[in-house]
Amino acid sequence: MGFIEDATVWFSGFIWGIPLLIIVMGGGLFFMFYSKMSPFKYLRHAINILRGKYDEGEEEGQITHYEALSTAIASTVGMGNISGVAVAITMGGPGAIFWMWVSAFFGMTTKFFTCTLAVMYRGKDTAGEVRGGPMYVITEGLGKKWKPMAIFFCVVGLVGALPIFQANQLTAAMNSVVGPIAGYDPADSFTLFGSQVSVSSLVTGIVLMVVVSTVIFGGIKKISKVASKLVPSMVALYFILVVYILLQNLGGIPDIFASIFSEAFSGNAMLGGGIGAVIVIGAKRAAFSNEAGLGTAPMVHGDSKTSEPVREGLVAMLGPAIDTLIVCTLTALVILGTGVYESQLGAENSGGLLGVTLTLDAFNQAIPGAGGYLLSLCILIFAVSTLLSYSYYGVKCMSFMLGAKYGNLYNYIYIGTIVIGAVASLDFVVSLIDSGFALMAIPTMISAIILAPKALKAAKDYFHRVDTNQLTDEIK
DSSP: OHHHHHHHHHHHHHHTSHHHHIIIIIHHHHHHHHTTTGGGGGHHHHHHHHTTTTOOSSOSSSBOHHHHHHHHHHHHSSHHHHHHHHHHHHHHOTHHHHHHHHHHHHHHHHHHHHHHHHHHTOEEOTTSOEEOSHHHIIIIIIOGGGHHHHHHHHHHHHHHTOOHHHHHHHHHHHHHHHHHHHTOOTTOEEEETTEEEEHHHHHHHHHHHHHHHHHHTTHHHHHHHHHHHHHHHHHHHHHHHHHHHHHTTGGGHHHHHHHHHHHHTTOBGGGTBOHHHHHHHHHHHHHHHHOTTTSHHHHHHTTBSOSOHHHHHHHHHHHHIIIIIIIIHHHHHHHHHHTHHHHTHHHHHTSSOOOHHHHHHHHHHHSTTTHHHHHHHHHHHHHHHHHHHHHHHHHHHHHHHHOGGGTTHHHHHHHHHHHHHHHSOHHHHHHHHHHHHHHHHHHHHHHHHHTHHHHHHHHHHHHHHHHTTOOTTOOO
């Protein structure tokens, strides 16, 4: 396991170099200037779409606008916003948060283009169901000769969709909070294939596997129904807790923002990182947080019931704004405002990333006695909703490659890796998922950039109809 872990960590650092940074952040910058930021003018219209004002009823597709965004957000507003922010701060310092913001801002236009294209160039699977996603954008939009790139996306998508990070961090939280109450020691372990396996982590992984199995085999309709109920409640509860904590330290918030801005352009001497390293860390963690440019969101939004591709692109734009610009920022303010970040630097430098345990320390310090339990409830909802959504991405990739009737085979792989994620190290799971996401971004961004003129033409037409009140399907 040592060699595999070392190789995975090395490859993650290698693939997330300057070229990929240019593809992800540079691609977002290109979309922003190419569209002249026009989609941002219609964010209020996007909210009205989400409210159901323009629902189209019997159009082709599987789910509504709201269910599509809820499912996409369920996979993004999750552990990446709680433990992912902690990982970003312990790796790159407060400055990494600034570059997460920048990446999210670019990511909004990236999601607009990629999700608009996902509806414009939908295809049908072997069961005759209308489907969307980068694989269909490539084959339907660029042509069958590009199919090898679509297959490549699906292969690496099977890795990027694995649930190991969510399982790992939920297990860490349960061990930290529930362990002392239940009277078990997370250090208790046994040897399996030459590696030490925590007994409590293994048990948690098995329980998670059973819970997730009861939903994911029901397909996207069942997943979206569950996600649409979980997402609003989990965001609201987390928001209330964070605001309560921040109200205790209002005077310190300006200093927190000052440190974020200053270290964004100077790096963090205590962590040994320069500005280049901080940018890369921020971009990686933002990509994990909002998944803009990776191709996951287009797989969900491409299945929405709509005949207006631009409409779905506008709804998709709201995702990065909610999960990175709002939720991740709130998490960062708690971690930096409570001071746990500075007190834990020595532990980080001694080896290993700090994820959810750092955020738990912050909540315990801000709300003594109850903070850890309340956050654990949020973590449970975040992690389970994300676990449900991610499975669908892998199923779609498998279905595209092998046929619709074989797509659900991925779910068996998926639930099995929940247990692996629960007992693996955080360094390994972060590096593996980062590698999968990086490789997914290459075909997603290349196809979106090539087809950007098609999306922009559709956008101009739609925006003109909005401005001149020519939308005929509005529900009065």
